[in-house]
Amino acid sequence: MKHLRPINRKATQIDEMAASMEEDVVALQQTPQVRPHVPMGCSLAFSPGWEVDAGGGTAGLCQPVERDIYDCYVTCFWPVQVPDHVNYSPDWASKCAVATKDWRNLDIVFP
Amino acid sequence: MTALPTPNFRRGDYHPFEAAGLDFIYLVSAGAIFQMDDGATRLLAALGERELSHAEMVEALAEAGYSQADAQDLIRELRFAQVIVSTQARAVPAPAGPPADFPLQALVLNITNQCNLACTYCYEFGADKIATPEGKKKYMSLETAKESVDFLLAESGARKAVHITFFGGETLMNFPLLREVVAYANAKAEAQGRSVGYSLTTNATMLTPEIIRFLGDNAIGVTVSMDGPPELQDKRRVYKSGKGSYAVVEPRIRALIANHRTRAITARVTLTSGVTDVVRIYRHLKDDLGFHEVGFAPVTAEGERDYTLDGDEMSDVLSQFHALADEWLEFALDGRMHGFSNVSETMAELIQGANKSHPCGAGIGLLGVSPSGDLSPCHRFTDADTHTLGHISSGVDREKQKDFLDRGHVASKYDCQSCFARPLCAGGCHHEAFVRYGDTGHANLHYCDWIRNWTDRCLQIYGALSARNPEFLERFAERKAA
Numbered sequence: 001m002k003h004l005r006p007i008n009r010k011a012t013q014i015d016e017m018a019a020s021m022e023e024d025v026v027a028l029q030q031t032p033q034v035r036p037h038v039p040m041g042c043s044l045a046f047s048p049g050w051e052v053d054a055g056g057g058t059a060g061l062c063q064p065v066e067r068d069i070y071d072c073y074v075t076c077f078w079p080v081q082v083p084d085h086v087n088y089s090p091d092w093a094s095k096c097a098v099a100t101k102d103w104r105n106l107d108i109v110f111p
Numbered sequence: 112m113t114a115l116p117t118p119n120f121r122r123g124d125y126h127p128f129e130a131a132g133l134d135f136i137y138l139v140s141a142g143a144i145f146q147m148d149d150g151a152t153r154l155l156a157a158l159g160e161r162e163l164s165h166a167e168m169v170e171a172l173a174e175a176g177y178s179q180a181d182a183q184d185l186i187r188e189l190r191f192a193q194v195i196v197s198t199q200a201r202a203v204p205a206p207a208g209p210p211a212d213f214p215l216q217a218l219v220l221n222i223t224n225q226c227n228l229a230c231t232y233c234y235e236f237g238a239d240k241i242a243t244p245e246g247k248k249k250y251m252s253l254e255t256a257k258e259s260v261d262f263l264l265a266e267s268g269a270r271k272a273v274h275i276t277f278f279g280g281e282t283l284m285n286f287p288l289l290r291e292v293v294a295y296a297n298a299k300a301e302a303q304g305r306s307v308g309y310s311l312t313t314n315a316t317m318l319t320p321e322i323i324r325f326l327g328d329n330a331i332g333v334t335v336s337m338d339g340p341p342e343l344q345d346k347r348r349v350y351k352s353g354k355g356s357y358a359v360v361e362p363r364i365r366a367l368i369a370n371h372r373t374r375a376i377t378a379r380v381t382l383t384s385g386v387t388d389v390v391r392i393y394r395h396l397k398d399d400l401g402f403h404e405v406g407f408a409p410v411t412a413e414g415e416r417d418y419t420l421d422g423d424e425m426s427d428v429l430s431q432f433h434a435l436a437d438e439w440l441e442f443a444l445d446g447r448m449h450g451f452s453n454v455s456e457t458m459a460e461l462i463q464g465a466n467k468s469h470p471c472g473a474g475i476g477l478l479g480v481s482p483s484g485d486l487s488p489c490h491r492f493t494d495a496d497t498h499t500l501g502h503i504s505s506g507v508d509r510e511k512q513k514d515f516l517d518r519g520h521v522a523s524k525y526d527c528q529s530c531f532a533r534p535l536c537a538g539g540c541h542h543e544a545f546v547r548y549g550d551t552g553h554a555n556l557h558y559c560d561w562i563r564n565w566t567d568r569c570l571q572i573y574g575a576l577s578a579r580n581p582e583f584l585e586r587f588a589e590r591k592a593a
Contacts, residue, residue, distance in 0.1 A: 001191075002148075002184060003184070003188050004146070004148075004151060004189070004194070006144075007144050007146055007573075007574070007577040007581075008142075008461060008463070009462060009588075010143040011144050013143075014141065018188065018192070
């Protein structure tokens with residue numbers, strides 16, 4: 001570490017762990033990195049699209065799985081069976097300004 | 112677009128201190144010590160005023176001339192080490208206790224509960240005694256002692272070296288047994304390719320040239336209980352007739368120090384009302400008598416006894432501790448070892464970064480054995496029926512041991528949770544807590560301020576040495592295992 005100088009054994013362990021983690025994560029560390037990388041979607045925010053039921057599947061969710069793909073649609077284009085905002089469903093999320101409140105407005109899509 | 116929560120940040124659980132003109136922090140949840148640069152100091156000062164968001168922290172650092180990248184690095188470092196924490200962060204859990212099958216490391220054999228002195232403050236015989244020796248053996252038998260050695264070797268797992276401390280009463284009143292135990296334990300350990308270290312505590316009244324030779328030949332560490340020059344020693348360390356013991360111990364101690372060269376000889380001073388002249392006691396024991404190390408501890412007392420230290424006397428003791436600490440640091444900066452062991456012991460814990468779940472090893476790696484073979488958490492609980500943890504013949508009573516350790520765990524001491532000294536103190540002596548508060552798991556609240564003041568002082572010494580003579584600190588690395 002640059003700003004903290006470890007001066008006992010325990011502090012050295014923390015320092016070594018920090019150093020080992022610097023080299024560990026590759027994908028999210030493009031240099032030069034000026035801002036902290038905040039990965040959007042998936043796990044950090046409320047983001048319907050990745051829930052599973054108690055059994056690890058999607059059959060027992062409280063709404064059809066077709067609605068559970070909001071985040072694939074909004075923040076990234078994931079080439080699977082999601083509403084296709086490039087081709088046929090450009091307005092799918094237009095009634096959903098804030099996902100935590102408006103997720104019920106996401107409708108089923110029949111391309 | 113989904114909204115991300117943006118937490119604020121605040122200062123983590125650390126104790127800041129200065130030494131040698133530099134800024135340090137003692138990270139309480141880990142026991143780690145770091146020296147900080149200006150940026151880190153500046154950021155923590157800003158966070159001392161109020162909680163800040165990530166952007167505000169960057170801004171504060173930018174104002175001080177830090178680039179974006181530098182500021183981000185600094186914040187990431189401080190967050191990683193938990194010097195700063197998100198306001199949404201959960202508290203760091205207390206250190207985990209030892210596993211239930213923690214291998215035994217040391218036994219304290221109370222080879223007799225008899226003593227030829229009658230020190231008025233004695234925790235074993237004095238007003239606050241908890242021992243109930245009535246009807247029990249006064250001297251440990253060879254059979255019990257051998258059983259204890261077997262028990263230690265069997266219960267110590269894969270440890271290559273174990274330790275036996277001989278204790279009393281007056282230990283040397285059962286010297287014949289001690290000699291046989293050493294021979295037996297050495298033979299037994301050697302057969303297993305292991306070794307046993309020894310130490311004993313004595314009042315020194317019964318040392319003879321023969322005993323001294325034996326102790327030296329077997330590298331047995333000796334701690335002498337002694338309170339200082341004649342007028343202080345004779346105040347409370349007396350025979351049953353009331354006669355002081357100084358004249359008897361002085362020539363014997365000189366002979367011991369002159370002839371026993373294999374281990375450090377230590378004096379252990381009990382500070383009581385009227386016996387608070389720490390510096391003078393130190394000078395006498397270190398410079399006049401020649402002890403290698405001198406350690407001090409205030410007497411344990413339930414409340415107002417005539418030997419209890421009052422508040423003024425405790426402050427006086429602390430200020431004299433500081434005077435000796437100054438001297439300790441001067442010596443250390445010169446690369447010389449000073450004999451004030453209260454500092455040396457703390458240095459050994461600080462260099463490892465001890466973060467204790469329990470105040471000491473009692474009931475974990477260490478057990479006491481009474482003359483009749485009862486097990487107890489340590490020598491201070493010997494022969495106290497209320498605190499037996501089993502018997503040498505039947506082994507440790509795991510239920511009682513668990514109860515003792517659950518009570519004594521630092522996490523169960525509410526008052527300790529906000530204290531920066533808890534990684535080292537963990538609530539303090541189980542025995543003292545029992546005598547004071549009737550519960551081994553009670554935090555020793557009567558000396559908290561004292562402990563914090565002393566811990567802060569030792570941190571400053573540590574910080575100063577880390578900057579100006581770091582090699583010297585390394586000498587303490589092996590003093591205690593982590």
